[in-house]
Amino acid sequence: MKLTIPQQELVYSGNAACQGCAGLLAMRYCLKALGDKTIVVVPACCWTVLSGAFPATAFNVPMFHTAFETAASCACGVKAALRMQGKDDINVLAWAGDGGTFDIGIQALSGAAERNDDFIYVCYDNEAYMNTGIQRSSSTPYGAATSTTPSNMFKNEYKKDIDSILAAHNIPYMATASVAYPEDLIKKVQTANSIRGLKFIHIIAPCPPGWRYPSEKTIALSRLAVLTAVFPLYEVKDGKYTVRKTGDKKPVAEYIKHQGRFRHLKKEEIEYIQAETDKRFELLLKKEQLL
Amino acid sequence: MKLVITGNHAAAYAAKLCRPHVISAYPITPQTEVVEKLACMVADGELKSDFIKVESEHSAMAACIGASAAGSRSFTATSSQGLALMHEMLFWAANSRLPIVMINVNRAMAPPWTVWADQTDSLAQRDTGWMQFYCEDNQEILDTVIQAYKIAEKVSLPAMISLDAFFLSHTSEAVDVPPQADVDRFLPEFNPEYKLDINNPRAFGGLVTAEWYYEFRYKIHQAMQDAKREINTVGKEYAKSFGRKYSLIEPYKADDADFLFAASGSMVSVVRDAVDKLRKAQKKAGLIKMRTFRPFPKEELIKLVPGAKNLCVLDRNISLGNEGIFFTEIKAALANIKAKPMIYGFTAGLGGREVSVNDVMNIAKSIETHKAAEFNFYGLKK
Amino acid sequence: MKRQKRHIKPSKRFKSHKDLPPMSVSSVPTSVNKTGGWRVLTPVIDYDKCISCMICWKFCPEICITAEDKPKIILEYCKGCGICAFECPKKAIKMIEAKG
Numbered sequence: 001m002k003l004t005i006p007q008q009e010l011v012y013s014g015n016a017a018c019q020g021c022a023g024l025l026a027m028r029y030c031l032k033a034l035g036d037k038t039i040v041v042v043p044a045c046c047w048t049v050l051s052g053a054f055p056a057t058a059f060n061v062p063m064f065h066t067a068f069e070t071a072a073s074c075a076c077g078v079k080a081a082l083r084m085q086g087k088d089d090i091n092v093l094a095w096a097g098d099g100g101t102f103d104i105g106i107q108a109l110s111g112a113a114e115r116n117d118d119f120i121y122v123c124y125d126n127e128a129y130m131n132t133g134i135q136r137s138s139s140t141p142y143g144a145a146t147s148t149t150p151s152n153m154f155k156n157e158y159k160k161d162i163d164s165i166l167a168a169h170n171i172p173y174m175a176t177a178s179v180a181y182p183e184d185l186i187k188k189v190q191t192a193n194s195i196r197g198l199k200f201i202h203i204i205a206p207c208p209p210g211w212r213y214p215s216e217k218t219i220a221l222s223r224l225a226v227l228t229a230v231f232p233l234y235e236v237k238d239g240k241y242t243v244r245k246t247g248d249k250k251p252v253a254e255y256i257k258h259q260g261r262f263r264h265l266k267k268e269e270i271e272y273i274q275a276e277t278d279k280r281f282e283l284l285l286k287k288e289q290l291l
Numbered sequence: 292m293k294l295v296i297t298g299n300h301a302a303a304y305a306a307k308l309c310r311p312h313v314i315s316a317y318p319i320t321p322q323t324e325v326v327e328k329l330a331c332m333v334a335d336g337e338l339k340s341d342f343i344k345v346e347s348e349h350s351a352m353a354a355c356i357g358a359s360a361a362g363s364r365s366f367t368a369t370s371s372q373g374l375a376l377m378h379e380m381l382f383w384a385a386n387s388r389l390p391i392v393m394i395n396v397n398r399a400m401a402p403p404w405t406v407w408a409d410q411t412d413s414l415a416q417r418d419t420g421w422m423q424f425y426c427e428d429n430q431e432i433l434d435t436v437i438q439a440y441k442i443a444e445k446v447s448l449p450a451m452i453s454l455d456a457f458f459l460s461h462t463s464e465a466v467d468v469p470p471q472a473d474v475d476r477f478l479p480e481f482n483p484e485y486k487l488d489i490n491n492p493r494a495f496g497g498l499v500t501a502e503w504y505y506e507f508r509y510k511i512h513q514a515m516q517d518a519k520r521e522i523n524t525v526g527k528e529y530a531k532s533f534g535r536k537y538s539l540i541e542p543y544k545a546d547d548a549d550f551l552f553a554a555s556g557s558m559v560s561v562v563r564d565a566v567d568k569l570r571k572a573q574k575k576a577g578l579i580k581m582r583t584f585r586p587f588p589k590e591e592l593i594k595l596v597p598g599a600k601n602l603c604v605l606d607r608n609i610s611l612g613n614e615g616i617f618f619t620e621i622k623a624a625l626a627n628i629k630a631k632p633m634i635y636g637f638t639a640g641l642g643g644r645e646v647s648v649n650d651v652m653n654i655a656k657s658i659e660t661h662k663a664a665e666f667n668f669y670g671l672k673k
Numbered sequence: 674m675k676r677q678k679r680h681i682k683p684s685k686r687f688k689s690h691k692d693l694p695p696m697s698v699s700s701v702p703t704s705v706n707k708t709g710g711w712r713v714l715t716p717v718i719d720y721d722k723c724i725s726c727m728i729c730w731k732f733c734p735e736i737c738i739t740a741e742d743k744p745k746i747i748l749e750y751c752k753g754c755g756i757c758a759f760e761c762p763k764k765a766i767k768m769i770e771a772k773g
Contacts, residue, residue, distance in 0.1 A: 077357025
């Protein structure tokens with residue numbers, strides 16, 4: 001038996017996550033990467049609830065529940081305090097969903113990025129306000145049905161490019177990751193942890209109830225998101241782009257067909273998604289060549 | 292060391308003496324000099340603190356919360372719109388039982404745009420669980436910040452110290468700034484029992500159902516009751532260390548008064564002068580300085596008023612749809628006691644309008660001559 | 674480093690407000706909750722097919738597969754998501770209709 005990722009577990013079983021939750025896996029991997037000298041700050045999101053009700057906790061590290069829009073602002077306060085106490089070696093992890101990152105939390109995140117505050121910010125992205133019942137966020141992909149964008153009024157805007165927004169802040173490290181590639185995810189978190197400043201990691205986190213697929217396919221969809229270039233894996237380190245090549249791109253239809261949230265899409269809408277995906281991936285490859 | 296400094300600078304010196312590890316603040320007139328002075332002190336190496344230049348007041352309070360939760364003393368300052376923006380996080384700080392101290396410069400709420408004195412901003416935060424102090428002069432600002440940390444860290448509740456815009460924030464007065472060593476002796480290092488600690492991994496703020504939420508609220512209520520005692524205890528300790536005594540509520544010539552004023556903030560010094568003038572004119576006037584709004588000094592107030600015939604409450608604020616806020620709270624506190632004065636409320640000075648000694652004398656006269664209603668808007672341009 | 678390992682049922686822990694900490698502070702691990710009761714389908718490993726690649730351990734969101742040559746599923750917690758069965762390269766895990 002050979003383990004390709006660290007063995008230590010810092011999340012407890014018995015938590016309230018849905019079956020097949022990628023957000024749970026993402027935390028499991030991130031804490032493996034960071035170890036037990038880590039303090040986590042969690043704003044309102046699925047992790048608020050799945051981590052258990054008082055007096056139980058799913059965390060085997062100290063953590064602080066904070067208000068929805070304050071993951072980054074609370075984390076920067078924690079880090080400042082630790083630094084002043086001479087405990088600068090303790091990792092601070094801000095852990096937010098897409099709602100708390102792309103929408104309501106973007107101001108605090110932008111502030112922390114501009115100040116280059118020293119902590120890791122992870123966005124586990126299930127592409128909607130899942131905790132409150134699958135409402136649309138600016139991270140929801142074009143074409144998806146959510147409870148506020150039903151299938152006959154599906155989300156008409158393309159997914160907000162949060163990665164470019166963060167890269168434009170010139171932070172020292174930004175990376176995308178997927179729970180289907182845990183070795184890659186863990187390596188990226190460890191790379192982030194070796195750098196001072198604001199590090200942003202964006203993890204695609206399929207959600208069985210929200211994306212409407214059987215829970216067994218969570219890893220398969222996390223993989224297909226990468227292989228279709230809908231969610232390409234790349235890093236921006238000191239402004240230099242590195243894109244992970246995954247062979248021939250699979251058609252987006254292969255990714256879309258498993259998900260009930262896209263079930264209503266017509267052929268031309270899927271073709272539009274394919275065209276946009278190709279365009280954005282080409283742009284990303286150009287950035288890799290240019291920068 | 293006596294310095295002639297503005298209220299804002301007095302606040303900055305006080306914060307510096309308390310050695311906060313983390314300061315996170317956002318500028319807003321008329322608070323700006325508090326944070327500018329602190330920034331200089333940090334830059335000059337006089338103050339070892341991490342000054343986080345946050346991008347909004349909401350983030351300022353969030354950062355203070357994170358820092359305090361991690362076990363560090365933290366400080367911020369704001370005013371009106373900024374305080375209103377922080378509203379959500381004020382609850383978060385108090386419910387988390389974090390002893391954050393904040394300076395608020397009382398400024399009127401917009402629109403229309405205004406920067407001048409009005410207490411509605413802080414009084415509107417009444418129910419957030421923060422202790423609230425109102426300062427009469429710049430010396431009191433400095434003294435109260437130092438005491439507030441001691442009280443807050445004792446009862447594990449945050450404290451807001453308010454001072455009137457421009458009347459105090461930008462007006463210079465002589466302030467005795469104590470030596471650092473004396474303050475260090477008075478205020479030991481912050482060392483909370485509950486904090487984010489890798490040696491004791493706990494989760495703070497996890498979901499609580501109806502099973503226990505009520506009891507958690509009761510504990511904060513209890514802490515506020517404890518605060519009443521602590522404010523007086525610390526006030527006496529402060530007198531021992533620095534020669535100036537403070538208490539929950541401060542009477543002036545109130546013992547034998549048959550006409551009592553109740554006032555807060557910078558207006559208190561005007562009312563003091565009016566009381567002296569009335570006494571010279573053989574009228575038995577007195578003043579109750581409302582130093583704390585939360586916890587509300589109900590028991591102390593009840594002890595002070597029975598002998599008076601009239602109690603006139605002055606409010607530089609208004610709760611729209613009702614009356615002056617101190618007026619309402621004072622009436623409520625006295626509701627069930629048998630021997631009490633006739634209570635009048637006067638809202639005056641909103642948006643920075645001056646309330647002079649003459650104005651206070653006119654108010655007293657209107658009550659004496661039975662021309663005053665129970666609640667009045669003083670000095671309205673009719 | 675000291676780790677808290679108490680397994681006490683949460684609701685019996687406190688009797689009055691006096692027993693409560695000043696704020697909501699949680700230190701009881703969620704492992705007191707046996708989420709195995711959520712399951713509809715139960716995974717079963719065929720050890721003849723298992724090659725100890727540990728992919729099932731790696732991808733289990735509930736952390737209820739042991740990291741050993743013959744990985745065991747901790748049925749107390751397994752929610753029956755089926756990821757292990759779906760990802761197993763040797764199809765050594767079957768999801769069966771039983772509570773297990």
